[in-house]
Amino acid sequence: MTGAKPFSQFERMIAWRYLRSKRAEGGVSVMTWISLIGIALAVFALIATLAVRSGFRTEFVGTILGANAHATLYTGPRTDADGVMRTGFGDFEQALAELRETPGVSRVAGIVKGQVLASANGRNLGVQVFGETLADLKTLPLISEPEQSWGALDDIGNGVAIGSGVARELSLRVGDAITLTSPDGVQTAFGTAPRVIAYDVAYVFQVGRYDIDSTRVYMPRGEAQSYFNQEGRIDEFEIMVDTPELVNDLAPMLLASAPDRALIWTWFDANGGFLRALQMEDNIMFVILGVLVLIATMNIVSGLIMLVKNKGRDIGILRTMGLTEASVLRVFFMCGSAIGVLGTIIGVTMGCLFVIYIDPIFGLINYIAGGGVWDPSVRMLSDLPAELRWQDVTKAVSLSLGLSFGITYFPARRAARMNPVEALRYE
Structure with missing residues (x-):
């Protein structure tokens, strides 16, 4: 095992065994499910919000440019x-x-x-x-x-x-x-x-x-x-x-x-402040929802810490059998990252489906609420817009996976540095 390749079949088998082990066997399946659901919901919320914000911007710009001039040439009053x-x-x-x-x-x-x-x-x-x-x-x-x-x-x-x-x-x-x-x-x-x-x-x-x-x-x-x-x-x-x-x-x-x-007045002069406000709101919304993704991924840390504690005896035995620190690190890293990857996939799927079918979903919400949920006189648009852009999906996926991988490293490193003698002292 000393010369085993990184992420070998043996390491993947151990990681999979720990992920699906029940609490009675020293596993943390409940925490795994909580982490998985939390990440999926956070990614779903991030994609859905970014899609709606992108839809608002595209719809507003489209109606502005479709019925208004891009530039207007005018002159002030004068005496002939x-x-x-x-x-x-x-x-x-x-x-x-x-x-x-x-x-x-x-x-x-x-x-x-x-x-x-x-x-x-x-x-x-x-x-x-x-x-x-x-x-x-x-x-x-x-x-x-x-x-x-x-x-x-x-x-x-x-x-x-x-x-x-x-x-x-x-x-x-x-x-x-x-x-x-x-x-x-x-x-x-x-x-x-x-x-x-x-x-x-x-x-x-x-x-x-x-x-x-x-x-x-x-x-x-x-x-x-x-x-x-x-x-x-x-x-x-x-x-x-x-x-x-x-x-x-x-x-x-x-x-x-x-x-x-002649003087010129462009659509940027008329709507530039509004568009800048939209961009600022997009950035702020991404940061706020990014914090939600961070909170969801923190559940991976607590779950892995509990897993490391419950599997201390197993780690000690594996280390005495020749499993290296790097192999132990990779085993627990795969445990945490697998939760992050699966949660991200579920969240992306839910978010994309929500954006694709947003009209019937919102129509159902409007029906349940008795109508009046969407007021065009306030929001300036007749329907709720949403635009699924690959850039937004990429940002959501990158944020979720980046946080999942980064946070997983620390409890995995703690497991790798566990002294096998201390782990087996009272066994």
């Missing part, structure tokens, strides 16, 4: 040659063409926007109106291909498109009329009269994000220019790029192609 206060850009067609030719740009649209009061069926709601051409709307991912839709986007020339939240708040369906009231209307001798116009609802969309579904109204750009007194002008250039994460690198080229005095 006639002494009239103007906003936005005139003669914008050339700038549109130049921006579309900018490398890395996938979409450019000239839009007119404003905030108005929407009314229908005796109810009122503040909404944000976006005026875009039909061709531009068809290239806006979450509007042309939303989660759910009613009506046809092609019919927007005869009316407006509204979010599902707007439709719900005002009790509207496709074909109903919605009245929009703007404070900046017609100039009269007595001041500015509000502009009140009724439009037919041609299209209702649901993108899955509450703050978009409950505030957005789209209308043809020509109608929006007339409605907001912006004939021949636009308020902003709405820009999307091939790689949203690199939009700040394209900012100088976009400004170079834009009209004079």
Whole structure:
């Protein structure tokens, strides 16, 4: 046995015998099961939490980028040659063409926007109106291909498109009329009269994000220019790029192609703080759940210490038969690491299955709780998102196995250094 190879069949046989031995035989099967279940639950919780956090980030970024511009070019108010206060850009067609030719740009649209009061069926709601051409709307991912839709986007020339939240708040369906009231209307001798116009609802969309579904109204750009007194002008250039994460690198080229005095506002400027907060929460959550995995693996230490104490006589006999310290260390190391590996496998399996079937599981929880568990108005999403990424699974597995192997070494080393004479003195 002195010349036996590391982790030989003989060592594996002894480790397996100790793992499955009953308490009456000097084993610690109860502690083994507690350690196994603890590690499995900790790894399951870690994978499930990381998957949900990844799903939240992907869903939020997807809805942000799918219905909002990656970058917006705008300008402040200024007085024109006639002494009239103007906003936005005139003669914008050339700038549109130049921006579309900018490398890395996938979409450019000239839009007119404003905030108005929407009314229908005796109810009122503040909404944000976006005026875009039909061709531009068809290239806006979450509007042309939303989660759910009613009506046809092609019919927007005869009316407006509204979010599902707007439709719900005002009790509207496709074909109903919605009245929009703007404070900046017609100039009269007595001041500015509000502009009140009724439009037919041609299209209702649901993108899955509450703050978009409950505030957005789209209308043809020509109608929006007339409605907001912006004939021949636009308020902003709405820009999307091939790689949203690199939009700040394209900012100088976009400004170079834009009209004079243009300013840029990127999606990082609008949502950067939120995304950084998500990343910080992800790191904190990983640390907290990592502590749970550490606590679960600590049960391996207590179980191995009890096993070493109960198997002291066996260790003494094996040492007198020629088993080396290294062999004893490996035997007990395999005992502890086997618990960690098996618990990790079970935890990974449970976590992956939970993420894959999260919708029916959460639906059952919502049914048992009587509904109302998930409020889109608070969480901004219509469903609980979850994304299973191999990076998250790898982190969970590495943490669990690393802690299991590291913690197992110390009681195994104690068993290896046990003096066989002392172990057999009272036998």
